[in-house]
Amino acid sequence: MTEWIKREHSKTEIDRYGEVLRDWWNSKDGEIEEAEFNRGLNVVQNWRSSHALPLFTFRMGLTQRARRIERTALIAQRMKRLSSVLNKLGREPSMKLSQMQDLGGCRAIVSSVAAAQQIAALYRDPANDAEGLSKCYDYIKTPKEDGYRGIHVVGRYRPRLDKYAAWNGQRIEIQIRSQLQHAFATAVETVTTFTRSRLKFGGGQPRWRRFFSLMGSAIAIREGTAIVPGTPLRVDNLVGELRESARELKVRQRLRGWTDALRTLPKKGVGKSSWLMLVLDVSGKTVKVTGFSDRKKAASAVEEIEREGNTEIDAVLVWVNSINELRKAYPNYYADTAAFLHALDFSLARGKLHRLANEERPPLIV
Numbered sequence: 001m002t003e004w005i006k007r008e009h010s011k012t013e014i015d016r017y018g019e020v021l022r023d024w025w026n027s028k029d030g031e032i033e034e035a036e037f038n039r040g041l042n043v044v045q046n047w048r049s050s051h052a053l054p055l056f057t058f059r060m061g062l063t064q065r066a067r068r069i070e071r072t073a074l075i076a077q078r079m080k081r082l083s084s085v086l087n088k089l090g091r092e093p094s095m096k097l098s099q100m101q102d103l104g105g106c107r108a109i110v111s112s113v114a115a116a117q118q119i120a121a122l123y124r125d126p127a128n129d130a131e132g133l134s135k136c137y138d139y140i141k142t143p144k145e146d147g148y149r150g151i152h153v154v155g156r157y158r159p160r161l162d163k164y165a166a167w168n169g170q171r172i173e174i175q176i177r178s179q180l181q182h183a184f185a186t187a188v189e190t191v192t193t194f195t196r197s198r199l200k201f202g203g204g205q206p207r208w209r210r211f212f213s214l215m216g217s218a219i220a221i222r223e224g225t226a227i228v229p230g231t232p233l234r235v236d237n238l239v240g241e242l243r244e245s246a247r248e249l250k251v252r253q254r255l256r257g258w259t260d261a262l263r264t265l266p267k268k269g270v271g272k273s274s275w276l277m278l279v280l281d282v283s284g285k286t287v288k289v290t291g292f293s294d295r296k297k298a299a300s301a302v303e304e305i306e307r308e309g310n311t312e313i314d315a316v317l318v319w320v321n322s323i324n325e326l327r328k329a330y331p332n333y334y335a336d337t338a339a340f341l342h343a344l345d346f347s348l349a350r351g352k353l354h355r356l357a358n359e360e361r362p363p364l365i366v
Contacts, residue, residue, distance in 0.1 A: 012341065014097050018098075021041070034107070066108040075109075079103065100156050101173060105172065107177060123136065136151070140181075143365070144226060147216025147217070150175055171271060183336050190259070191212075214242040235353050273292055280315075
């Protein structure tokens with residue numbers, strides 16, 4: 001019988017250590033007393049882990065609904081990555097960790113937008129709301145400016161038995177995406193992990209933000225849905241800007257290089273490191289990995305490479321935990337990354353988006 005983890009700390013303590021780790025994560029020197037860091041990590045990890053029972057319940061409900069619509073729907077679950085938790089707390093300083101609604105999440109990945117919308121409709125039906133629907137956000141109908149699209153459902157766990165009362169009210173987020181939308185989300189997570197750029201919610205490097213906004217619209221045209229606000233209405237202008245953006249950022253080379261790095265990590269000599277410096281030779285398509293236990297030394301090593309000014313050398317510093325959590329959260333990472341690059345190639349192929357826009361999106365100016 002499964003022994004579900006319960007919350008062991010007060011919400012006041014959870015919120016306090018959420019702030020402690022957030023400040024450490026955002027600080028350039030990253031200084032924090034080891035005892036304080038370990039205590040904070042234990043508190044935050046316990047709070048995350050205590051969402052396992054509600055997450056299991058919501059995943060079972062999602063599986064039942066999704067398989068009614070599409071038998072081949074891919075169902076996955078994850079605890080929000082610690083790096084993502086800290087990024088979100090840094091992005092929204094007024095947010096309390098105890099109030100974060102997506103520490104636990106599950107997702108359904110289906111073949112089409114129509115299937116995603118049908119699954120979401122089952123959640124909106126009061127007769128099927130056994131888990132406790134709280135909110136529903138349709139980012140397909142109203143896409144975000146960062147290019148992300150999908151449907152999110154947030155629910156609160158409602159125990160049916162008294163022995164599960166300790167988990168009452170804990171929030172779980174359900175994501176429903178098409179395969180193309182999921183490939184897009186995987187690419188965003190990859191770039192975020194390897195550059196520590198907060199691309200979601202208007203953060204991160206402007207050039208990467210613009211690229212993903214354009215790519216979001218290109219995928220929307222393929223799926224016959226609303227394009228991303230602020231991107232070109234003319235298909236030829238959209239494709240032209242997307243091509244230039246992909247070229248300037250060397251998107252194909254970087255994503256392939258980072259994917260290759262994940263295939264080989266951890267390497268000998270870096271297994272016990274806390275931080276990894278990945279040096280990607282964009283033109284040579286090689287990746288060199290160096291492990292560090294001291295964050296300051298790692299940051300100095302990156303800065304030294306950056307001062308050389310070689311635009312073909314891309315040095316990034318990543319936290320080992322964020323790499324491991326990326327693998328867990330996206331078990332089909334390699335296939336998803338390849339699917340995104342295939343979608344990019346499709347979008348840039350001469351005439352393909354024009355034909356789809358004519359067939360599926362008459363309002364577009366072609």
